[in-house]
Amino acid sequence: MPDSRMRCRIKVTRNGPYLLSGSIPLNRMSIVSPSANGHLAWTTDLQFPPDETYALCRCGKSGLKPFCDGSHVSACFDGTETAVLEIRDDPDEVLEGPTLILHDHEELCSASNFCHRMGNVWNAVEKSDEEPYREIAVYEASCCPSGRLVLEDRVSRISCETAVEPSASLVEDRSENVSGPVWVKGNIPIESADGRTYQVRCRVTLCRCGSSENKPFCDGTHMDVGFKE
Ligand code: FES
Numbered sequence: 001m002p003d004s005r006m007r008c009r010i011k012v013t014r015n016g017p018y019l020l021s022g023s024i025p026l027n028r029m030s031i032v033s034p035s036a037n038g039h040l041a042w043t044t045d046l047q048f049p050p051d052e053t054y055a056l057c058r059c060g061k062s063g064l065k066p067f068c069d070g071s072h073v074s075a076c077f078d079g080t081e082t083a084v085l086e087i088r089d090d091p092d093e094v095l096e097g098p099t100l101i102l103h104d105h106e107e108l109c110s111a112s113n114f115c116h117r118m119g120n121v122w123n124a125v126e127k128s129d130e131e132p133y134r135e136i137a138v139y140e141a142s143c144c145p146s147g148r149l150v151l152e153d154r155v156s157r158i159s160c161e162t163a164v165e166p167s168a169s170l171v172e173d174r175s176e177n178v179s180g181p182v183w184v185k186g187n188i189p190i191e192s193a194d195g196r197t198y199q200v201r202c203r204v205t206l207c208r209c210g211s212s213e214n215k216p217f218c219d220g221t222h223m224d225v226g227f228k229e
Helices: 003-007 121-126 131-143 221-225
Strands: 009-012 018-021 026-032 041-047 053-056 094-096 100-104 149-153 167-173 178-185 203-206
Touching: 094 121, 100 121, 100 131, 121 131, 131 149, 178 221
Parallel strands: 026 167
Antiparallel strands: 009 018, 018 053, 026 041, 094 100, 100 149, 167 178, 178 203
16 A cells, blocks of 8 residues: 555544544545536535644534634534444345345445436446446446445445545535535545544545534535534
8 A cells, every 4th residue: 555545544532623634635526417418427626735633523513614723622512423333234225136236235325326327326226237337327426425335246246435545525515505525535534532543445525514423434414404504
């Protein structure tokens, strides 16, 4: 593993910000509806200047978003982490199609809606012996920022996840006019306030509106509260 990747870490501080270390590239990415057909797409709007460390707001109250300005103290932010450390497959969360298996962890959903882009990913998995549907399933699952949807090939049992370099993206959902979570990519370890490490995953989304009930992960509540950076 390259040295740069080994140094990347995210620390969830007690009732305070996320501390990103190891020169993790930070940018802003938006969900947009680029065409009349309503299909969603990702665009990269802004690349932040590289820095060794960043303190990102997770209470939603900072006046310097996306960075922490200490407002979590006056806001008496309760950042208690409620997520499980290890995501395990429940039989109800596994959908077996003819050529693909979908692992669906709904508790990680960040409500980005890419899974409905061209039909829906569940239908596509069930018809995955037809190449166009298989392609739709792979594409829609790969656009999901939260890692809720993970596909594996049914024959080889190899994951369809694409390896990516570590990075973090601040999500703007322009199609819904709200701001969203921090999209963490590339297997960056995330450590809880009490020093335990969450299961390392290819992609996860961290709440930055302060309202998720599955902290530190986003659960889509930013939509309900109309979070705006
Ligand atoms: S950013 Fe999604 S629930 Fe807070």
